[in-house]
Amino acid sequence: MTSDTTIPTEDQIRRAPKVLLHDHLDGGLRPATIIDIARETGYDGLPETEPEALGTWFRDAADSGSLERYLETFSHTCAVMQTRDALFRVAAECAEDLAEDGVVYAEVRYAPEQHLEGGLTLDEVVQAVNEGFREGERRAMEAGCRIRVGALLTAMRHAARALEIAELANKFRDQGVVGFDIAGAEAGHPPTRHLDAFEYLKRENNHFTIHAGEAFGLPSIWQALQWCGADRLGHGVRIIDDIKVAEDGSIELGRLASYVRDKRIPLELCPTSNLQTAAASSYAEHPIGLLRRLRFRATVNTDNRLMSGTSMSREFGHLVHTFHYTLDDMQWFTVNAMKSAFIPFDERLAMINDVIKPGYAELKSEWLFRQAATERAVTSDSSRYEG
């Protein structure tokens, strides 16, 4: 009885507390905002001028089957994120949109070096985004939702500013920035090129994740973990290449996959993004199904809400539909994500015990009242005829 009834409805998926570890600020703008800012700042490179058409353009252009082509679409979002006001607005709306979707904790990343064309300094970029996030949290609270947003500062892997950005992340630590990341085209740009940045962060006892195992496979994951010392893997989905499923269903993990599972290395999985860049061929074949069964530290993420036309609720909706996940599965992914966040342990624990678990308990109990309501309706119906 309960197993059927704990398969969440669309509305329950939205109301369920969710935790997001991998979301790009410059991949999540509202199309209408892009158009507004482009008009205000005189950027005339947009491929469409109506919000709906522009949203469709981003989804189609990103749906190319190649990470390199997918990344080209960011030139338009970065073009409208070059002033203090624009960064503030985009960050505030990001926090509002996530909160409205039921996200209670998010780590949102962006590359400060991509927002200097209007004359801002790196510090000013970080300050503007931080202020935007605080404003978004405040507006969300006013609208009756609660969310906490931390920033991750990304360095671009083809560029040579990783150490500088790592220092920036360390400077703004405890002031809105919770960690560091590297992103950009993976093939030909190994993370070991940025060892100085990772070593610096380790010496500072700071946290970082690395985009690895998305467009490129096991060597990239191995380098990210064993040379660079990443705390989490951005995507990491290609760890599946080190897992053998035999015809009789028996499963064998290679050394690297065992290490990832044994050490509880968090995988920031982004199903829809992987379909667009051809890192996976369908939801049903997405490795998340097997990784969840094998109890890897798997988490569910959006990557780029604009380019993938997605949200946390949509990602979970696809998984619920494909793998028949229940509210217990959703809670498992959510607790995994909260455990893997870069904020202090006591705060993570409080989020799990005081926000996430009670939120799911409440949702899981709803079927009881639905049934009681149905019975009451039947009783009052029959009593009408008895009279």
Ligand SMILES: O=c1[nH]cnc2c1ncn2[C@@H]1O[C@H](CO)[C@@H](O)[C@H]1O
């Ligand atoms: O899935 C991804 N893989 C690699 N790089 C990415 C992905 N999504 C976005 N970016 C890159 O990260 C930058 C900072 O947010 C974006 O501008 C984009 O170039």
Ligand SMILES: [Zn+2]
């Ligand atoms: Zn990403």
